[in-house]
Amino acid sequence: MIKNILKGIQAYSGALALISKLKLWKFFFVPIFISVITATIIGFSSYILSDNIGQFMMGIWPWEFGGSFVHKTFNILGGLIILVIGLIIYKHIILALSAPFMSPVSERIEVYLTGAERKNHRNTTFNEQLWRGIRINMRNLVKELLITIPILLLKFIPIVNIFSTVLLILVQAYYAGFGNMDYTLERHLNYRKSTRFVRKHKGVAIGNGLVFILFLLLPIIGVILVLPMSVTAASIKTVKLLEEENLFLESKIYVS
Numbered sequence: 001m002i003k004n005i006l007k008g009i010q011a012y013s014g015a016l017a018l019i020s021k022l023k024l025w026k027f028f029f030v031p032i033f034i035s036v037i038t039a040t041i042i043g044f045s046s047y048i049l050s051d052n053i054g055q056f057m058m059g060i061w062p063w064e065f066g067g068s069f070v071h072k073t074f075n076i077l078g079g080l081i082i083l084v085i086g087l088i089i090y091k092h093i094i095l096a097l098s099a100p101f102m103s104p105v106s107e108r109i110e111v112y113l114t115g116a117e118r119k120n121h122r123n124t125t126f127n128e129q130l131w132r133g134i135r136i137n138m139r140n141l142v143k144e145l146l147i148t149i150p151i152l153l154l155k156f157i158p159i160v161n162i163f164s165t166v167l168l169i170l171v172q173a174y175y176a177g178f179g180n181m182d183y184t185l186e187r188h189l190n191y192r193k194s195t196r197f198v199r200k201h202k203g204v205a206i207g208n209g210l211v212f213i214l215f216l217l218l219p220i221i222g223v224i225l226v227l228p229m230s231v232t233a234a235s236i237k238t239v240k241l242l243e244e245e246n247l248f249l250e251s252k253i254y255v256s
Contacts, residue, residue, distance in 0.1 A: 003203070004207065005206050006207060008203065008204040008206060008233075009211055015228075018236070024228070028105075028227060034094055035227055038093050039223040046082040049082050077155060080155070084152065088141065095137050095180070096136070096138070098227060099129045099182075100130050103124070103186065109235040132186050133179075136178075148172075172213055173206045174202060176230070177198075178209075180205075180235075181198055183231060185242075188247055197241075204237055204238075211233070215230070
């Protein structure tokens with residue numbers, strides 16, 4: 001697992017150079033706009049709602065002692081809960097809505113890496129790519145929330161909350177990597193086979209997603225670069241995995 005996580009991270013090393021070499025920046029303009037707007041809305045919402053969550057949690061505290069400390073603690077936890085849920089929602093919104101724009105990026109990277117001018121892959125339209133992105137990410141959003149909410153409850157347990165933080169990051173990373181890998185998988189594997197493929201290579205998905213999460217910690221520049229870098233890195237690694245497992249739909253037609 002750790003070895004595969006490192007492989008997912010290492011794929012980022014050549015991402016920026018490859019974006020420039022293949023002139024892919026033009027494909028990222030709309031996704032970057034979506035990313036910035038979504039991050040701004042969710043950021044403001046998190047700021048406004050954190051105190052409300054803290055007040056609600058304070059309302060169920062039945063004792064008077066430790067009121068000030070408990071109030072501050074609940075405010076922090078409220079902010080954390082809103083931030084985590086906001087990050088989850090942000091992630092799946094941009095991954096879903098960016099699907100029609102990221103598919104051409106992934107395809108160009110695939111052609112470059114394999115030397116194939118074209119493949120007998122599934123030809124999908126803009127709307128079909130968008131629908132698949134929405135379907136995959138809605139599924140992942142529900143599953144991630146069902147996993148995340150119990151983990152957040154562990155934050156109330158001392159010592160255990162340290163391990164829950166690590167688990168929370170790994171879950172976030174896995175589903176981010178899942179979405180990034182699917183931009184390549186959608187051309188070669190159907191919905192069910194894609195989910196099985198990512199589960200099989202969950203270490204790679206986590207590695208890709210860990211860097212995705214780290215990018216979001218960078219003010220402003222993070223939400224601008226997160227998609228170009230993470231999608232490119234995921235495409236590089238996913239193409240190699242598909243080749244290794246002979247999962248391309250037909251033999252290559254090489255560019256002369």
